[in-house]
Amino acid sequence: xxxxxxxxxxxxxxxxxxxxxxxxxxxxxxxxxxxxxxxxxxxxxxxxxxxxxxxxxxxxxxxxxxxxxxxxxxxxxxxxxxxxxxxxxxxxxxxxxxxxxxxxxxxxxxxxxx
Amino acid sequence: xxxxxxxxxxxxxxxxxxxxxxxxxxxxxxxxxxxxxxxxxxxxxxxxxxxxxxxxxxxxxxxxxxxxxxxxxxxxxxxxxxxxxxxxxxxxxxxxxxxxxxxxxxxxxxxxxxxxx
Numbered sequence: 380x381x382x383x384x385x386x387x388x389x390x391x392x393x394x395x396x397x398x399x400x401x402x403x404x405x406x407x408x409x410x411x412x413x414x415x416x417x418x419x420x421x422x423x424x425x426x427x428x429x430x431x432x433x434x435x436x437x438x439x440x441x442x443x444x445x446x447x448x449x450x451x452x453x454x455x456x457x458x459x460x461x462x463x464x465x466x467x468x469x470x471x472x473x474x475x476x477x478x479x480x481x482x483x484x485x486x487x488x489x490x491x492x493x
Numbered sequence: 494x495x496x497x498x499x500x501x502x503x504x505x506x507x508x509x510x511x512x513x514x515x516x517x518x519x520x521x522x523x524x525x526x527x528x529x530x531x532x533x534x535x536x537x538x539x540x541x542x543x544x545x546x547x548x549x550x551x552x553x554x555x556x557x558x559x560x561x562x563x564x565x566x567x568x569x570x571x572x573x574x575x576x577x578x579x580x581x582x583x584x585x586x587x588x589x590x591x592x593x594x595x596x597x598x599x600x601x602x603x604x605x606x607x608x609x610x
Contacts, residue, residue, distance in 0.1 A: 413598065422497075422584055422601040423536065468535055481599070483535035 391490040398459050400487045402452040402469035409471040413481065414443060414454045418465045426454070426467075456489075464491045496520060497602035498567075499585050505608045512572040512579070514605045518587030525568045526586040526599060527560055536584060542568060575609045582606050 392398045404412070410431040415423035429436045429443045429452075436443050442455040452469050466488050470481040496519035506512050518525050524543055528536040538552040542562035553560065557575075562568040572579055583606075588599040 415601075422499075422603045425598055425600060428598055481536075481538065483537075485533075485535045 388485070389488045389490065391492055392459055394461060394491050394493050395458055398456045398463070398489060400454045400467050400489065402484055404450050404452060404469075404471045406471060406473050407450060409473045411472040412443070412445065412452050413470045415468045415470060416465045417468065417486070423468060459491050461491050461493070464489060497585060497587050497600055499602035499605050501605060502603065503606045503608070505610060506575050507610055508576055509574050512575050512607055514570040514583050514607070515567040516570070516585030516602060517567040519600055522587035522589050524588045525562050527568070527570050528584045528586065530582045530584060539570075572607070575607070577609050580607055580609045
């Protein structure tokens with residue numbers, strides 16, 4: 380079936396730098412995307428979402444970019460902090476496929492170095 | 494994550510025993526989803542329920558696994574005759590309406606970690 384994947388399994392950045400986490404999706408009919416953050420031993424925490432009729436959305440220190448032409452999604456985190464260290468998942472939803480939940484990628488482990 | 498309550502957080506079962514995982518959705522949410530996560534992997538959808546109804550169980554194994562969301566009380570994910578391969582983190586999530594149609598965000602609980610020995 381369709382899948383969501385991530386380009387890099389591990390990303391290491393210096394504290395204070397900006398980080399970019401990338402995600403590729405293959406279902407061109409997907410119309411809603413979410414980024415989740417998961418810390419060790421905890422559940423996924425919603426960060427930011429974007430619908431397919433948008434190409435950019437900003438939150439507090441985070442920005443999600445959607446490029447439907449190449450089916451690419453990215454999460455930008457500005458001025459990274461130690462608390463940003465976690466695994467980040469992108470997820471897609473195809474609303475026409477029924478209410479069967481989200482399809483997650485495998486995740487990128489973001490490591491913030493002091 | 495606040496609001497979606499799962500228990501137990503950790504559960505150890507011997508092979509062949511039954512595991513019951515409970516989930517209380519956020520207040521006002523009537524849609525519940527269960528996901529399974531293996532170490533170093535993403536979350537895999539299992540089942541989607543509304544009160545008293547299973548809407549989509551396409552991700553559930555055909556045998557030993559069942560789920561319910563009664564009119565009163567929490568949603569229950571039940572695993573009978575557990576095997577070592579059932580060891581995983583099981584996450585429950587909830588949304589106020591059907592997430593797939595309107596893009597309503599679903600919120601996750603802290604998970605239940607099942608270890609089969």
